[in-house]
Amino acid sequence: MNPTMTAAHRGQTDKVEQSLGATTDGQSEQSLLFALPKGRLAQDSLSFLERAGLSIPTDTESRKLILPAADGSVGFVMAKPRDVPTYVEHGAADIGICGLDVVRETERAIYEPLLLPFGHCRLSVAGPAEDAGVPPSACLDVADLVDRPTKSAHLPGRPLRYMSQPRIATEYPRLTRQFFAERGVNAEIITLGGSVELGPILGLADLIVDVVQTGTTLRMNGLVEVRTILESQAVLVVNRASYQLKAAEINRIIERMRLLTT
Ligand code: PRP
Numbered sequence: 001m002n003p004t005m006t007a008a009h010r011g012q013t014d015k016v017e018q019s020l021g022a023t024t025d026g027q028s029e030q031s032l033l034f035a036l037p038k039g040r041l042a043q044d045s046l047s048f049l050e051r052a053g054l055s056i057p058t059d060t061e062s063r064k065l066i067l068p069a070a071d072g073s074v075g076f077v078m079a080k081p082r083d084v085p086t087y088v089e090h091g092a093a094d095i096g097i098c099g100l101d102v103v104r105e106t107e108r109a110i111y112e113p114l115l116l117p118f119g120h121c122r123l124s125v126a127g128p129a130e131d132a133g134v135p136p137s138a139c140l141d142v143a144d145l146v147d148r149p150t151k152s153a154h155l156p157g158r159p160l161r162y163m164s165q166p167r168i169a170t171e172y173p174r175l176t177r178q179f180f181a182e183r184g185v186n187a188e189i190i191t192l193g194g195s196v197e198l199g200p201i202l203g204l205a206d207l208i209v210d211v212v213q214t215g216t217t218l219r220m221n222g223l224v225e226v227r228t229i230l231e232s233q234a235v236l237v238v239n240r241a242s243y244q245l246k247a248a249e250i251n252r253i254i255e256r257m258r259l260l261t262t
Pocket residue numbers: 039040193194195196197210211212213214215216217218
């Protein structure tokens with residue numbers, strides 16, 4: 001074992017080897033632990049790994065949270081997408097895949113060696129297409145508010161609070177706060193854990209900031225996109241220490257993936 005390895009890495013290696021059923025005779029190879037996002041990026045991530053010629057778990061439907069690759073070379077942690085950067089930053093996983101939106105929101109100290117060719121979506125501001133008190137041109141009005149906050153646009157029927165301090169429901173409080181603050185808008189951020197489209201419907205929020213992929217969820221809930229905050233796609237993330245300590249294994253993975261991205 002490398003003497004510069006951190007306690008977190010040592011603990012991780014031992015526990016992962018136990019979980020994967022590896023022999024811990026002190027001579028065995030260190031297991032590389034790969035964090036994959038559950039949910040909408042999961043299948044694309046596994047397909048991409050397979051196309052890159054990397055061994056993936058055989059039983060991806062299993063409820064086990066750490067799955068060995070078919071050839072035993074790597075362990076896969078199936079994590080909540082938002083937790084992938086956290087596992088990787090702390091060295092609980094060496095490498096991972098998640099959305100760029102999550103990486104920018106969580107601001108973890110991790111390497112991002114490669115953007116991956118799937119998971120394309122955008123983080124957008126959206127608001128009601130029309131409803132009581134909001135004129136049909138609502139999207140343009142809101143865009144006005146967002147991009148030219150110093151211009152005192154007059155929107156008849158719109159409560160003053162809406163103009164001066166819009167309430168924004170989101171799972172991305174940091175990026176949302178930054179977007180509005182940069183435009184001089186004193187937004188009230190309401191952090192939710194999902195289904196933020198409910199915010200305007202239930203009167204909890206005036207606007208939302210959320211991920212838009214096909215646009216179906218917005219349409220189905222009477223919302224329209226107003227502004228794009230961030231273009232996102234899947235990204236490979238790597239723990240800083242692992243990048244040094246397990247350079248050969250990690251570079252092998254990166255190079256195989258890179259062949260599919262060029
Ligand atoms: C995401 C996002 C939107 C939806 C957008 O939700 O929050 O609700 O996908 O996708 P669309 O533009 O293709 O309709 P997700 O299903 O990941 O769950 P969540 O609402 O719990 O975040």
